[in-house]
Structure formats: C-alpha cells, structure tokens
Amino acid sequence: MQKVLGIISLIIGLGLVYFFNNSHTLGEKPIPPIGKLLNPFTGAWQNSEKSTDYSDFKLTSELIKEEVTIVFDDRMVPHIYAKNLQDAMFAQGYVEAYHRLFQMDLSTRSPDGKLAEILGPNLLEYDKKQRRLGLGFAADNALKGWDNFPEELKNVDAYTAGVNHFISNLAPKDYPIEYKLLDFKPSSWTNRHSALLLKAMTQTLAGYENDIEMSNALRVLGKEDFNLIYPDRNPKDIPIAEGPYNYAKERTDSFKGAITSLNLPSIQRPRSPDGIGSNNWAVSGSKSATGLPMLANDPHLGLSLPSVWYEIAITTPEFSAQGVTLLGMPGIMIGFNENIAWGETNVGHDVSDYYTVKWTDKSKTSYMLDGQQKKADLKIEKILVKGEKVVFDTVRYTVWGPVVDDETNLALRWIAHDAAPTPEFMAFVNGMQCDNYDDYLKSTAAFYAPAQNFIYADNKNEIGIRINGSLPIKKYMQGVTITDGSSSKNGWSGFIPRDANPQERNPERGYVSSANQYSANEDYPYYYNGNFEPYRGRIVNKYLADKKVVDLTYMKAMQNSTYSMLAEEALAVMLPRLNGEVAMHAYAKELAKWDFHYDASSVAAVLFDRWFSTFHEMLWDEVYTQNKKVALPEPDYWVTVNMMESMNTSKFYDVASTSKVESLDDLINQSFRIVMGLDRLTLSESKDAQILHLTRLPAFSEMELALGGTKYSLNAMQQKFGPSWRMIVLLGKTPEAYGTYPGGQSGNPASPFYKNRISTWAKGEYDKLVLARKSSEISTSLFTIHINHEK
Numbered sequence: 001m002q003k004v005l006g007i008i009s010l011i012i013g014l015g016l017v018y019f020f021n022n023s024h025t026l027g028e029k030p031i032p033p034i035g036k037l038l039n040p041f042t043g044a045w046q047n048s049e050k051s052t053d054y055s056d057f058k059l060t061s062e063l064i065k066e067e068v069t070i071v072f073d074d075r076m077v078p079h080i081y082a083k084n085l086q087d088a089m090f091a092q093g094y095v096e097a098y099h100r101l102f103q104m105d106l107s108t109r110s111p112d113g114k115l116a117e118i119l120g121p122n123l124l125e126y127d128k129k130q131r132r133l134g135l136g137f138a139a140d141n142a143l144k145g146w147d148n149f150p151e152e153l154k155n156v157d158a159y160t161a162g163v164n165h166f167i168s169n170l171a172p173k174d175y176p177i178e179y180k181l182l183d184f185k186p187s188s189w190t191n192r193h194s195a196l197l198l199k200a201m202t203q204t205l206a207g208y209e210n211d212i213e214m215s216n217a218l219r220v221l222g223k224e225d226f227n228l229i230y231p232d233r234n235p236k237d238i239p240i241a242e243g244p245y246n247y248a249k250e251r252t253d254s255f256k257g258a259i260t261s262l263n264l265p266s267i268q269r270p271r272s273p274d275g276i277g278s279n280n281w282a283v284s285g286s287k288s289a290t291g292l293p294m295l296a297n298d299p300h301l302g303l304s305l306p307s308v309w310y311e312i313a314i315t316t317p318e319f320s321a322q323g324v325t326l327l328g329m330p331g332i333m334i335g336f337n338e339n340i341a342w343g344e345t346n347v348g349h350d351v352s353d354y355y356t357v358k359w360t361d362k363s364k365t366s367y368m369l370d371g372q373q374k375k376a377d378l379k380i381e382k383i384l385v386k387g388e389k390v391v392f393d394t395v396r397y398t399v400w401g402p403v404v405d406d407e408t409n410l411a412l413r414w415i416a417h418d419a420a421p422t423p424e425f426m427a428f429v430n431g432m433q434c435d436n437y438d439d440y441l442k443s444t445a446a447f448y449a450p451a452q453n454f455i456y457a458d459n460k461n462e463i464g465i466r467i468n469g470s471l472p473i474k475k476y477m478q479g480v481t482i483t484d485g486s487s488s489k490n491g492w493s494g495f496i497p498r499d500a501n502p503q504e505r506n507p508e509r510g511y512v513s514s515a516n517q518y519s520a521n522e523d524y525p526y527y528y529n530g531n532f533e534p535y536r537g538r539i540v541n542k543y544l545a546d547k548k549v550v551d552l553t554y555m556k557a558m559q560n561s562t563y564s565m566l567a568e569e570a571l572a573v574m575l576p577r578l579n580g581e582v583a584m585h586a587y588a589k590e591l592a593k594w595d596f597h598y599d600a601s602s603v604a605a606v607l608f609d610r611w612f613s614t615f616h617e618m619l620w621d622e623v624y625t626q627n628k629k630v631a632l633p634e635p636d637y638w639v640t641v642n643m644m645e646s647m648n649t650s651k652f653y654d655v656a657s658t659s660k661v662e663s664l665d666d667l668i669n670q671s672f673r674i675v676m677g678l679d680r681l682t683l684s685e686s687k688d689a690q691i692l693h694l695t696r697l698p699a700f701s702e703m704e705l706a707l708g709g710t711k712y713s714l715n716a717m718q719q720k721f722g723p724s725w726r727m728i729v730l731l732g733k734t735p736e737a738y739g740t741y742p743g744g745q746s747g748n749p750a751s752p753f754y755k756n757r758i759s760t761w762a763k764g765e766y767d768k769l770v771l772a773r774k775s776s777e778i779s780t781s782l783f784t785i786h787i788n789h790e791k
Contacts (some may be wrong), residue, residue: 005052049751054783059169060790063161064090066788074780076745079313079772086158088314089330089429091177091787093189096310096327100747101167101186102176103306106694108193111135111200113342114484117384118184124385129268131381132395134402135203139195145419146191152423156191159330163189163565176375176747178695194425197328204301205276205346206450208531211354212267212408213633215481218260220626229635234534236642238463238541239518240453241502245525255478257490259356262482266631272405276301276721277533278345279559279714281513281540282457282465284506289551291731293457296555297334297343298726300716303358303691305701305755307743308724313772314432320773321432322737324725331428334727336737338771339435339459341729344452347467349530351415351449353478355400355485359409367398368486374399400485411485413492415470420448437462437505444468445498453514459731465512466503467519471496476527496526504672513540515714534638535565535712554737555728559649560764561714562598567608567635571596573644575613577668585676598715600684609710610678615671616640622654637712683708687719691742691758692751699750702742702758726766738766
C-alpha cells in the first residue's frame with residue numbers, strides 16, 4: 001500500500017512539475033509556466049531593478065577593431081565613444097538590445113507574420129494577412145538590393161554583430177520578463193530583421209490606400225457626386241513646397257485602366273492607422289531670436305511601452321551626434337550634431353495600388369497579362385501556432401505583387417516590395433555625420449521608402465526641406481481606384497527623379513515646414529494622390545507667419561498647442577444657424593465662449609466633436625447608410641466644412657430617410673438637439689488616453705492619462721496615438737537642444753527608467769539634451785561599458 005501511495009505521490013509530483021513548468025491555455029488565453037516564472041533564481045524576480053543596481057563592466061569582441069566606451073548618463077541615455085564608424089554601429093546594436101531586445105523581437109515578428117508562434121491562435125489571422133501582404137517577401141527583396149553595396153553593408157553587419165553579442169551572452173535568468181511570461185527564447189539577429197523593421201515602418205507610414213472603397217463609391221455615386229464628396233485636393237491647403245519647379249508639367253491624361261464595375265467587399269488588411277502623422281518646421285536666422293536657425297520635430301505615432309524611440313548619442317573622431325533611433329536600424333533618425341539638425345514627417349503619397357487578376361483556371365495558377373497566359377509564383381507559407389498544429393497557406397505572386405485576398409482576386413503593387421537601387425540603410429548613418437546642406441542632400445538621397453519630408457537647419461544659416469524617397473509616376477487619378485491588371489500598360493510609369501521631388505531651400509518667408517499636408521501646388525509637374533492632413537499644416541503656417549521673431553518658448557508652445565482650426569471654421573458657420581430654444585441652450589452658450597483649444601479639462605471640445613460628427617453623418621447619409629451594403633470611404637471633415645461655407649443649398653442636405661426636404665439649417669439644429677441630450681464630459685474623460693505595453697498587459701501599461709489634444713491640433717494626442725518624440729534644436733557654435741518622449745530608455749517594466757519620462761512629456765515639458773563631445777563632459781553618469789578588441 002505504501003508503494004502504491006508513493007507511486008501516486010510521484011505521479012502527482014511529476015504532474016505538478018510538468019504543469020508549473022510549461023505553458024497552458026485557459027479558454028483562448030495563454031497561461032505562462034508559473035513555476036519558471038516564480039523561480040527565485042531564474043524567474044521574474046531576477047528582472048527587478050533599482051537605480052543603485054548599476055555598475056561598470058567590460059566586454060571583449062573580436063568583431064571590433066578598437067576600444068569603445070559607452071557612458072550612460074543620468075537619464076540612461078548611452079553616449080557611445082568609438083574610434084571608427086563600424087565600431088560605433090556595433091555598440092549601437094549592443095545597447096539597443098541591452099535595453100529593448102523584446103521590443104525589437106516583437107517588431108520583426110509582426111511584419112514577418114510570426115506572432116501566433118509566441119502569442120497563440122488569436123494572432124493567426126493577423127499573421128496570414130501580413131504574409132499575404134508580402135512583408136517577408138519585401139524584406140527578402142531588400143536584402144538582395146543591399147548585397148549590391150558590400151562596403152556600406154558592413155555598417156549593418158556591425159550593428160547586427162552588436163545585437164548578437166548581447167544575445168549570445170544573455171543568461172536565461174536575465175531574459176527580459178516578456179520572454180519568461182510567453183515562455184520562449186530570444187533568437188539570433190540577422191540583417192533580415194533590420195530589413196523587416198524598415199518594411200514595418202513602410203507599412204505604418206506608406207500603407208495607405210482606399211482602392212476598393214473608392215471604386216465602389218465611383219460606381220454607386222456616379223462621377224459628379226463622387227468628385228463632390230471625394231475631391232482631389234483641399235483648395236485651402238498650403239503645400240510643403242510652393243515652387244517654382246524645374247520640370248515642365250507632365251500631361252495629365254485621365255487614367256484609362258480604372259475598374260469601377262465591381263461591387264467588392266472591403267478586405268480586412270493591416271494599413272496605415274488613423275492618426276499617423278507628424279509636424280516639423282525650421283526658421284531661419286532672420287526670424288529667430290538667436291540670429292541662427294531653429295528646428296522642431298515631433299512625429300505622431302501609436303504610443304507604446306517600451307517607447308517607440310530610443311535616445312542615443314554617437315561620437316567618433318569625425319562627428320558627434322545625438323537624437324533618437326529606429327530600433328533595429330543603425331544611425332540616428334531624428335537629431336542633431338555640432339553643426340546641423342534634422343528630422344522627418346510622413347509624406348502620405350499613395351504608393352500601394354490594387355490590380356485585378358484574371359485567372360485562366362480554377363486552381364489559380366495562371367493569369368492573363370497582355371493577352372498571354374502567365375504563370376503565378378506559388379509560395380507555401382508555413383505558420384507556427386503556439387499550442388496548435390502548423391497552418392499552411394498558399395500565397396500567389398503575380399507581376400504586380402502578391403494576391404492579398406483569394407475571394408476578390410486582387411494583387412498588390414506596393415513600393416515596399418521593391419529592392420532599393422540604393423543603399424537605403426545608410427541614409428541615417430550618413431546624414432548624422434554631415435555639416436552642410438549640400439552634403440546632407442547627397443548623403444540622404446539613398447533613402448527609398450517610405451517617403452518622408454526631410455527637414456534641415458544648420459549653424460551656417462541654411463534651412464531646407466525635401467520630400468525624400470521614391471515616388472511613382474502616375475497618370476491623373478491612377479491608383480485612386482482598383483486598376484485593371486490584365487495589361488502591363490496600366491503599371492506605374494517609373495519614378496519621379498529625386499531632384500524633381502518637391503523641395504525648398506532658404507525661402508524668403510524665413511521658414512520651412514510640413515505637417516503631412518499636400519507636397520506641392522497644383523502646378524507641380526507630376527500627379528500624386530494620397531492621404532493628406534487638412535489643418536495642421538495651415539496651423540503651422542499661421543503660427544510662423546504671425547510671429548516676427550520666434551524663440552524657444554514659442555517653439556515649445558507650438559508643439560504643445562491644442563488649437564483646432566477645424567473647430568473654429570466649423571463653428572463660425574454652425575453657431576449662427578442655431579435657432580429658438582436651441583440657440584439658448586447651455587451647450588450652445590458654452591461653445592460660443594470656447595477658444596477652440598482641446599485642453600484636457602475642456603467640456604466644449606467634447607460637445608463640438610459630438611455635434612460635428614453627428615452633423616457630418618447626417619449630411620452624408622447617402623454614404624453612411626450605403627456602408628451597410630457596400631464598402632465606401634468616409635468623407636473627410638474638411639469637405640463638410642468647405643461645403644457648409646460655400647453651398648447654402650444642396651441635395652445632400654436632405655436626409656433620404658425622412659419625408660421632409662431638409663435644409664442646411666435643419667441639419668445643424670437637428671444634430672445639435674441630439675447633443676443636448678448627452679451628458680457633460682471633459683476631454684480627458686472622453687479620450688481615456690493610455691500608453692499600452694506591447695503585450696497589452698495593463699500592469700505594464702500607463703492608463704487613464706489626463707491629456708488634451710486632437711488629431712487636428714499640433715499636439716495631436718488621441719487615445720493611443722500622439723507625439724512620440726518632441727525635439728527642438730537651436731543651432732549655434734554649440735547646439736542647444738531639448739527633447740521629451742512618453743516612456744523611458746529601458747524596456748524592463750521593473751526598471752526605474754521604464755516610464756520615468758511620461759510625466760515630463762505629459763506636462764509639455766522637456767529635458768535638456770547635452771551633446772557631450774568627450775565623456776568627461778557628462779556631468780552625471782550611471783555606469784560605463786568598456787568594449788575591447790579580443791585578440
């Protein structure tokens with residue numbers, strides 16, 4: 001009997017050991033291996049970190065040539081001191097992995113369609129869509145292009161070696177806590193991972209298209225109504241570059257290959273999310289309080305913990321630069337050195353077009369092109385799913401690109417799939433070393449995609465901006481709707497020459513700027529379409545034009561401004577049209593007194609948003625009621641405002657579902673009556689701003705932030721999107737720079753440097769960024785890493 005009990009106890013014990021040391025699922029939610037997680041020697045306890053835990057240490061590697069010193073200042077910013085560029089890139093890779101390894105890992109799994117492998121079956125459909133978009137295919141093509149530049153590629157090789165030096169020396173007890181929670185191990189970094197990150201950036205910033213929805217709209221509404229509801233451009237817009245242009249205007253023949261006869265369902269595809277955008281501007285010495293240029297940049301992205309950006313400083317005998325990096329790629333993306341400052345905003349041109357595919361057989365292995373049958377390339381995707389069987393999916397590749405959806409038979413022509421004909425990975429490596437504008441233009445010309453508005457200022461009193469990246473040459477309206485893929489003549493006609501991209505240098509007005517608005521005037525030689533912000537660009541121009549002399553305080557106020565031009569223009573029409581008791585309502589009086597600023601405590605901002613969105617949907621009921629039957633694009637707010645201002649009567653003011661023929665006044669008053677019945681909320685209550693951890697775990701996130709802003713103000717804070725890095729640089733003999741971002745340097749949720757800078761950022765305050773040419777110039781340091789060549 002005792003033997004039987006012993007065997008039973010042993011079985012139970014082994015069962016418990018197995019249970020607590022392996023992952024399981026409860027319903028659809030994965031449960032981490034509790035035993036491993038709570039192990040005092042290798043579990044979560046080992047990730048605990050205090051501000052007094054840091055001490056100097058030494059490393060050796062045969063892959064560096066000379067000694068490298070990395071000093072972490074009191075904000076945990078690494079200052080790299082190397083005697084050559086490649087050693088500096090090795091050190092950059094090391095410190096980024098040191099602080100953000102899990103973030104880098106997850107950021108490459110997303111474009112590669114490998115999230116289900118670690119997060120389970122809930123991510124399977126997302127992985128399938130990513131693979132059908134061809135992001136892994138795009139990364140592979142990128143590597144083929146990179147191989148054409150072996151000398152330049154040595155910098156990426158060095159960066160990769162630095163990441164792997166950290167990974168290879170990482171003990172399981174020191175794995176970032178997310179690896180322990182999800183029960184997997186870090187794998188080696190490759191140059192392909194860097195390519196994947198670049199493609200993920202292209203998806204986020206250049207994944208815009210509305211081809212299916214616009215095709216449906218043109219078919220449903222007819223050309224006249226389509227052009228009224230979805231006009232080509234906003235006549236109020238102030239473009240980034242106003243010309244004149246060096247090239248003669250291309251012929252603008254209408255594109256003949258558009259498809260509008262199909263009624264297609266919208267494909268659920270990961271695209272550029274709403275809210276993506278940025279601001280930047282530079283003022284010349286003639287307009288600056290210092291007598292030399294000043295530059296500001298604040299990219300608006302999805303906010304996350306760890307933070308999107310990683311702050312770093314890099315010094316070699318040739319240069320000293322500081323700023324923020326795109327994790328996974330060498331160089332400094334937004335920053336400054338001793339002589340210049342630079343930054344970027346998103347361009348927004350449509351560089352992804354869908355083409356119909358006419359299959360010749362049910363198996364969909366051949367399709368028609370130029371009257372001939374052409375074989376499709378079939379790629380079998382093997383998708384690993386945590387806790388489940390392997391899933392296989394077949395992706396068909398055509399001359400246009402991958403067939404994203406088998407039901408609609410649409411293939412995607414996307415600039416992300418191209419192998420760049422230039423060493424695109426060197427743009428930020430070379431750019432951070434420049435000391436004049438001609439050199440900067442040449443050094444950054446290799447940048448391929450996603451196209452960005454590269455802004456520049458230097459201490460020689462030069463300012464400039466260039467739309468930088470490859471932009472396709474299209475006929476008028478090409479790519480607005482789905483395109484007939486049976487003729488190769490319907491493809492892009494090449495790419496705009498780089499020196500013909502819109503750009504400005506030292507304009508007479510004394511400033512350059514961009515905020516995701518149109519790139520150029522209507523007389524620009526090349527047609528383009530895309531997604532362009534209608535208000536922030538005008539606000540920047542208004543603020544800079546109205547101010548004769550700009551100083552640091554004014555630049556900070558601009559970046560933190562919550563003023564809405566949309567609200568001011570809309571209310572100028574809507575409030576005077578309220579009548580009777582509606583006009584006397586407390587909400588109407590509150591809106592009449594409002595200063596159009598989206599401050600966190602504002603009730604009027606919420607009232608306006610509710611009123612205007614209700615009115616907007618009533619106005620365009622022809623679109624919103626059809627949306628239940630067919631996928632249509634939502635009309636832009638600026639179209640509604642412009643229509644109210646210019647058209648006192650219109651058939652669209654009539655609500656189709658009522659017997660009455662409504663007027664503009666009717667819609668304005670009816671929509672306000674709906675708002676009258678809603679509770680009062682402050683903007684922060686309505687917005688519920690939050691910064692989520694990459695795994696969406698609330699314990700690792702920052703919730704319920706009381707923040708103002710709207711996507712139409714310069715402080716473009718939404719619930720989960722907003723200013724991810726604010727930087728201001730005053731050029732001079734020694735640059736004076738300031739920066740802030742919502743997070744911290746460390747990716748470890750248990751670190752005091754994980755989210756220590758959120759409060760500074762949320763209050764609109766800045767840290768001073770001191771460019772230390774020598775390590776002795778760093779006043780306070782936390783610890784130092786010495787890396788020596790291993791003989």
